[in-house]
Amino acid sequence: MADTTTKCLIIGSGPAGYTAAIYASRANLSPILIEGLQPGGQLTTTTEVENFPGYPDGITGPILMEDLRRQALRFGTEIRTGIVTAANFSQRPFKVTTDDGNTITAETVIISTGASAKYLGLPDEQKYAGLGVSACATCDGFFYRGRTVAVVGGGDTACEEALYLSGLAKKVYLVVRKDYLRASKVMQQRVLQKENISVMFNCNTIGLFGEEFVEGAKIIENKGTDKEQILNIAIDGFFLAIGHKPNTDIFTGQIDMDETGYIVTHGKSTATNIPGVFAAGDVADPIYRQAVSAAGMGCRAALDAERFLLENN
Numbered sequence: 001m002a003d004t005t006t007k008c009l010i011i012g013s014g015p016a017g018y019t020a021a022i023y024a025s026r027a028n029l030s031p032i033l034i035e036g037l038q039p040g041g042q043l044t045t046t047t048e049v050e051n052f053p054g055y056p057d058g059i060t061g062p063i064l065m066e067d068l069r070r071q072a073l074r075f076g077t078e079i080r081t082g083i084v085t086a087a088n089f090s091q092r093p094f095k096v097t098t099d100d101g102n103t104i105t106a107e108t109v110i111i112s113t114g115a116s117a118k119y120l121g122l123p124d125e126q127k128y129a130g131l132g133v134s135a136c137a138t139c140d141g142f143f144y145r146g147r148t149v150a151v152v153g154g155g156d157t158a159c160e161e162a163l164y165l166s167g168l169a170k171k172v173y174l175v176v177r178k179d180y181l182r183a184s185k186v187m188q189q190r191v192l193q194k195e196n197i198s199v200m201f202n203c204n205t206i207g208l209f210g211e212e213f214v215e216g217a218k219i220i221e222n223k224g225t226d227k228e229q230i231l232n233i234a235i236d237g238f239f240l241a242i243g244h245k246p247n248t249d250i251f252t253g254q255i256d257m258d259e260t261g262y263i264v265t266h267g268k269s270t271a272t273n274i275p276g277v278f279a280a281g282d283v284a285d286p287i288y289r290q291a292v293s294a295a296g297m298g299c300r301a302a303l304d305a306e307r308f309l310l311e312n313n
């Protein structure tokens with residue numbers, strides 16, 4: 001087992017992690033960045049990103065993340081593949097262990113582990129995992145060319161996934177539990193105007209069925225009203241797009257979190273309850289959750305870490 005020491009350890013490789021790495025490396029902190037389970041983060045599963053400043057014609061998520069990665073490497077960030085399996089923040093320098101058994105001793109840590117897709121919690125989601133159930137249209141949509149799929153959710157992610165799938169699939173059902181879409185107006189319009197997307201308002205999925213693969217979903221419409229009815233829709237794929245859960249499990253008990261697991265930062269800084277540990281991006285932001293706001297927070301975390309080192313070393 002090798003033990004490495006660093007002034008700044010960055011956990012996670014989304015826009016927050018890479019931006020923190022760019023700033024920390026330009027400040028001569030020689031950061032180490034651990035990429036995590038999904039190198040590049042959630043944006044690697046997005047098609048077109050139209051709202052990241054500096055790209056007037058849009059850019060794909062994977063290319064944006066590759067650009068950020070190269071920018072972090074350019075200034076000397078050491079990027080390691082793998083995941084963090086344990087963290088000990090009880091005393092400084094902090095000790096973090098990765099899945100290859102190595103330990104990193106860090107004077108400061110920036111947590112930017114992002115968030116992961118949520119599931120409805122139906123047993124059928126597990127039964128058909130990889131057999132028609134997915135939480136990533138851009139990863140798995142290809143398998144549903146010319147077929148019929150359902151997307152669950154009414155936010156921007158659900159609309160984006162439904163639109164993406166509508167370009168591949170024959171028909172897309174968008175299953176929305178309320179009587180309106182929460183997504184931005186522009187996304188709503190695009191979805192509602194798309195001929196092969198059928199929006200099912202006031203609908204909740206209660207089960208899936210099929211021999212081996214998903215062949216349909218059982219849906220309850222207008223639950224609890226006199227119009228309540230059960231619908232069985234024939235589908236080949238079932239896509240979840242109902243939001244995300246912050247990836248904070250390994251920090252439980254050490255870092256202060258809100259009731260849903262998001263890391264609590266102090267005031268306008270990225271400081272956590274542990275001096276020297278900072279948090280940036282979706283892991284600490286249940287409100288804005290944008291690539292650009294995560295990047296901005298990553299910048300602030302690196303500046304906070306730099307200032308902390310100046311004041312404490």
Ligand code: NDP
Nearest residue numbers: 120153154155156157158160177178182241242243288289
């Ligand atoms: P949101 O939290 O915005 O939306 C989640 C959706 O899933 C809501 O419609 C919610 O319903 C529904 N939902 C939640 N739980 C359930 C459940 N158990 N059963 C059925 N439906 C459920 O998450 P998103 O991932 O869509 O977006 C997160 C953030 O990222 C937002 O700020 C969004 O604007 C942003 N985003 C921006 C994009 C862009 O600009 N290109 C692309 C994607 C995301 P309800 O409304 O009833 O709560």
